[in-house]
Amino acid sequence: MHIDNNQLLRFTTAGSVDDGKSTLIGRLLYDSKSIFEDQLESVSVTSAKKGHRGVDLALFTDGLRDEREQGITIDVAYRYFTTPKRKFIIADTPGHIQYTRNMVTGASTANVAVILIDARHGVIEQTKRHSFIASLLNIPHLIVCINKMDLVDYSEDRFNEIIGQFEEFSSKLLMKDVRFIPISALEGDNVVNRSQSMDWYQGGTLLNILETLHISSDINKIDARFPVQTVLRPQSEEHRDYRGYAGRVASGIYRVGDEVAVLPSGFTSKIRSINSGETEIEEAYAPMSIAMTLEDDVDVGRGDMIVRLNNQPEPTQEFDVMLCWLNDDAAKPRAKYTITHTSNEQRAIIKEVIYKIDINTYDRIIEDKELKMNDISRVKIRCTRPLMVDSYRDNRNTGSIILVDENTNETVAAGMIL
Structure with a gap:
């Protein structure tokens, strides 16, 4: 298959706080030789000072630590690297308290979501949450990296057990293409180079899959x-x-x-x-x-x-949205917000919270109507004037909205029109 060398692939990484995400990104950059010499030298010196064996790969993604220590909030960091076959942008979403908000931001333009699972712990709540968001945002490819395989003796049985756990809950989601890779980011198994310790795994390495994955444009070419x-x-x-x-x-x-x-x-x-x-x-x-x-x-x-003329959206003042609440403060009943849809800005209210999603079970919660940080819910929105909308599944650009608090000017929610 021919790969366009200039083609850009955007991928987002998601995992629980100790799943090894920083180490994985560091390993990708290090083994693919995408790190500048001065960067490598600086990290080598810091690693030696800390008494680490070799280079601490996680330090390659910790360039934002100074800003965080100064109290500057950085929700998503974008990292760029290139191999002879493709250009990449990684949306790295640090922090675990606001993980929904961060992932929605980082994944909104992604072609691929890379989800990390700790081989010792298997599927946990955050795995389900991240997978649900990837499905909600209609990300076409999901790569599940089962990390820290070195800590479970590179067990094929454990790898297959976690695949079973993942498939059991993900059967309820709309997943187009899911691939599983057993890796050790720390030891370098199956990230850029093939693992000598897992010869039972016949698939590609993470970088090989990222380089050869067919990316179809998510731009709707039919509806003008x-x-x-x-x-x-x-x-x-x-x-x-x-x-x-x-x-x-x-x-x-x-x-x-x-x-x-x-x-x-x-x-x-x-x-x-x-x-x-x-x-x-x-x-x-x-x-x-x-x-x-x-x-x-x-x-x-x-x-x-x-x-x-022969292909028009229906102008409407009222429509249903899958809404991710992004703000620290809960939504106020019947509060007025500024809604932004393409170039159109106007006032809107959340007319009704229809249900919230329980991330653990994917059940609908009917009785709890309060929208708090990280909640995902189906709501009915009413605007002061008509908007020209399409469903998000048909058209990412005309199917997405954000809500802004009129008093603080903060973005409080992002939504996908149903």
Whole structure:
């Protein structure tokens, strides 16, 4: 299979606090020779001072420790590395108290979720929580790394037992592609190099799978959605009549001459021109940033959406959302929030909490309606004006929202439209 050397793969790592996540990322960077010499030298010196045998791999991901000690909150750290076959961005989500919030942030753009399980402990609550979030966010690939195999004598039986535990609970989730790898991040087994101690495992190493995994674009190519960010009205004499609508194509393809509708007003027209920077182009597709002009002088403003005439979302003021509550403070009943959906901002309330999810059992909790930090729930949201929404499973861009507290300006929740 041909791999595009310039193709970028984004993956998020998730695990309980002592599952060896820092060591795993350090091992990936170290064994794939993705560490600068001065970085390696600095970590080697620190490791020696601490009396470690060899290099303490976890130190490669501890560059943010100083900021944390100064009281600066860093929820997600992005790390970049490249191999001859592919470029990577790792969304590393430190901290375990706010693990839902961190993982939702880090995983929202991921192609792959790497979930760590300690071979001694097997599947725990956080494993279920992280897997549920990966499923909720529609991440197409899940790699389950069963770590610390050196501490269970590289036992194939233990590896198979944990696979059984995982498959038992994950059967309730929508998982497209799940792979299991027995690893020891500390000893380097099956991370970049094949393990000599687990010759019973015939699959690829973690890096091999990450390098060869087929990444299909998660951009919806069928439903044309163009949220308008701003209206361009140049002041110069030669462009006096120019009225362009600028923004980023959220999904689909637009061509000059296409019949379009402007929502929520419903006005119709045809695309006269499309510009990318200074260049006039015949077609535009997601995620290009463009400016388009229409043949008719219709009323268009920020927050409106230009769509194909024969393929329109239903403008709606009320819809159901799977909501992850991200804030320290609980949601206040009937409180007003600013809802952000593509380029559209307006006021909204959580009209009803329909149910919350018990992360251990995936059961629906009907009686408890209070939304607290890390809660995941199905809610009904009502807006002051119509939004042009698609379901998140069909369209990540037009199917996601955030809620912002009007008083503190903090993002309090992120949601996937059902």
